[in-house]
Amino acid sequence: NAGVTQTPKFQVLKTGQSMTLQCAQDMNHEYMSWYRQDPGMGLRLIHYSVGAGITDQGEVPNGYNVSRSTTEDFPLRLLSAAPSQTSVYFCASSFGTAYGYTFGSGTRLTVV
Amino acid sequence: GIQVEQSPPDLILQEGANSTLRCNFSDSVNNLQWFHQNPWGQLINLFYIPSGTKQNGRLSATTVATERYSLLYISSSQTTDSGVYFCAVDLPGAGSYQLTFGKGTKLSVIP
Numbered sequence: 001n002a003g004v005t006q007t008p009k010f011q012v013l014k015t016g017q018s019m020t021l022q023c024a025q026d027m028n029h030e031y032m033s034w035y036r037q038d039p040g041m042g043l044r045l046i047h048y049s050v051g052a053g054i055t056d057q058g059e060v061p062n063g064y065n066v067s068r069s070t071t072e073d074f075p076l077r078l079l080s081a082a083p084s085q086t087s088v089y090f091c092a093s094s095f096g097t098a099y100g101y102t103f104g105s106g107t108r109l110t111v112v
Numbered sequence: 113g114i115q116v117e118q119s120p121p122d123l124i125l126q127e128g129a130n131s132t133l134r135c136n137f138s139d140s141v142n143n144l145q146w147f148h149q150n151p152w153g154q155l156i157n158l159f160y161i162p163s164g165t166k167q168n169g170r171l172s173a174t175t176v177a178t179e180r181y182s183l184l185y186i187s188s189s190q191t192t193d194s195g196v197y198f199c200a201v202d203l204p205g206a207g208s209y210q211l212t213f214g215k216g217t218k219l220s221v222i223p
Contacts, residue, residue: 035213042116042198042200044213048210059210059212088153100145101145101157103157105153106153106155
């Protein structure tokens with residue numbers, strides 16, 4: 001049981017490049033979400049999904065795109081990377097709001 | 113949106129000491145969770161506690177929903193307790209799945 005797996009762990013992008021952060025879970029959780037963490041801040045919600053085929057925006061969705069074609073996978077796409085997107089990105093999953101969340105180990109992204 | 117305030121922002125403890133971390137929130141919530149982020153960045157769910165009291169070993173948490181605060185108690189602290197403790201809440205209502213995090217309390221336990 002691997003839990004929530006995020007890849008890559010580290011990434012450096014040039015401004016304007018695009019990339020996809022991968023997130024996969026093997027716990028059959030319906031709910032998945034993406035957060036970003038900036039220094040001195042708590043985590044802020046980017047996008048979330050309550051099941052395959054259903055996604056919605058969180059607090060800071062601009063510049064990011066998501067899709068949920070399967071229960072297991074929830075990739076986060078950066079359309080045109082900007083230095084303001086330099087951050088640590090966490091994926092999380094849960095059975096639902098009444099349950100605890102399991103987080104992946106994070107992806108540290110630097111945009112230069 | 114809902115405001116989540118944690119105090120203190122920083123805390124330094126001698127190993128073996130006890131501590132209390134506080135989380136205040138500005139509205140009624142459906143879900144309150146405490147997380148520990150270790151020095152390597154891993155986030156661990158400690159408690160799901162929208163109301164009442166729970167205990168897990170040396171850690172316990174109490175949420176008084178009517179007064180909109182939660183407390184995390186750490187007893188006999190160890191160096192492995194170091195890291196940042198986050199409180200997170202979400203709003204009541206159908207389909208509300210958005211956790212709002214506080215800025216955290218950074219705990220340093222020194223030997």
